[in-house]
Amino acid sequence: MSSSSTSPVSNYIHGNAPEEQHRLSLLNDLLNEPLLRELKLNGGERILDVGSGLGQFSRAMARASGKSASVIGIERDQDQLSQARQLAEADAETELVEFRQGDALDLPLQNNEWQSFDITHTRFLLEHVQEPIRIVSQMKAATRPGGRVVLADDDHGGFQLWPEPLGFPTLWQAYIRAYQRLGNDPFVGRKLVSLLHCAGLTQVRNATVFFGGCAGNDAFDLVMGNLLGVFGGARQEMLDNKSLDQNSFDDAMEALVRWGDDPTTAMWYSLCYAEGFVPLG
Ligand SMILES: C[S@@+](CC[C@H](N)C(=O)[O-])C[C@H]1O[C@@H](n2cnc3c(N)ncnc32)[C@H](O)[C@@H]1O
Numbered sequence: 001m002s003s004s005s006t007s008p009v010s011n012y013i014h015g016n017a018p019e020e021q022h023r024l025s026l027l028n029d030l031l032n033e034p035l036l037r038e039l040k041l042n043g044g045e046r047i048l049d050v051g052s053g054l055g056q057f058s059r060a061m062a063r064a065s066g067k068s069a070s071v072i073g074i075e076r077d078q079d080q081l082s083q084a085r086q087l088a089e090a091d092a093e094t095e096l097v098e099f100r101q102g103d104a105l106d107l108p109l110q111n112n113e114w115q116s117f118d119i120t121h122t123r124f125l126l127e128h129v130q131e132p133i134r135i136v137s138q139m140k141a142a143t144r145p146g147g148r149v150v151l152a153d154d155d156h157g158g159f160q161l162w163p164e165p166l167g168f169p170t171l172w173q174a175y176i177r178a179y180q181r182l183g184n185d186p187f188v189g190r191k192l193v194s195l196l197h198c199a200g201l202t203q204v205r206n207a208t209v210f211f212g213g214c215a216g217n218d219a220f221d222l223v224m225g226n227l228l229g230v231f232g233g234a235r236q237e238m239l240d241n242k243s244l245d246q247n248s249f250d251d252a253m254e255a256l257v258r259w260g261d262d263p264t265t266a267m268w269y270s271l272c273y274a275e276g277f278v279p280l281g
Pocket of ligand 1: 028054129
């Protein structure tokens with residue numbers, strides 16, 4: 001399987017290799033609880049999770065929303081879907097979420113499912129598509145009047161490491177360029193409010209969810225594992241764009257691993273979060 005899954009308007013840089021699925025799981029361990037706090041579910045919601053990946057957050061929302069919740073996860077990639085189903089089975093949670101194959105740009109909903117969801121959520125998907133407004137518009141159309149559309153995504157402009165590891169700026173720029181080369185948007189996080197507004201959502205609010213850490217913290221190993229995994233998974237795309245060669249890549253990665261063992265290290269980063277309501281009438 002190649003390291004990226006592509007269509008003309010939706011190019012997923014990270015792919016679905018087992019190491020990448022492991023990284024995605026680490027990321028869920030880090031972010032699901034703080035994101036649920038931001039989401040403030042009332043209980044019993046009907047939820048659509050768009051680009052649900054391995055389904056861990058879809059299931060976390062279902063658990064948090066309680067027995068009368070109903071959650072559907074939409075995922076384009078068959079390997080991600082089958083892994084999501086296996087993980088749910090291993091946790092005896094197959095009843096919690098219906099995982100459905102389909103494209104976020106053309107949601108696979110029945111006629112009676114449009115305008116029916118209390119919450120339509122997506123995380124880490126809009127950065128991987130060329131026209132995120134098309135997905136947000138589909139999400140709005142799936143949500144009932146008075147329901148919420150929730151977007152959570154990266155903005156690679158706000159990433160800071162201190163002390164800065166040798167070769168890191170070049171590595172980071174090559175990663176950003178690899179996104180851009182695929183036609184995707186590494187800076188979509190800052191645009192979430194604008195996307196909601198343009199799609200016709202109201203009462204929009206924004207927030208950030210801390211996604212960093214420092215040496216000595218319990219979660220720092222997870223944060224480091226995610227960072228190294230991100231570069232490892234996108235390595236070929238980063239080399240293809242010719243802004244760094246293989247030796248520079250390997251040297252910068254070694255420096256990053258050493259940096260992770262330094263007791264003074266800190267990583268500053270936040271996930272961008274925005275939500276808006278579908279107008280009532
Ligand atoms: C980084 S993962 C995030 C998964 C999940 N939302 C999470 O936060 O754990 C992005 C997922 O979106 C899926 N994806 C990418 N483009 C898609 C599209 N056009 N429609 C549906 N899923 C898509 C990928 O296959 C991948 O599983």
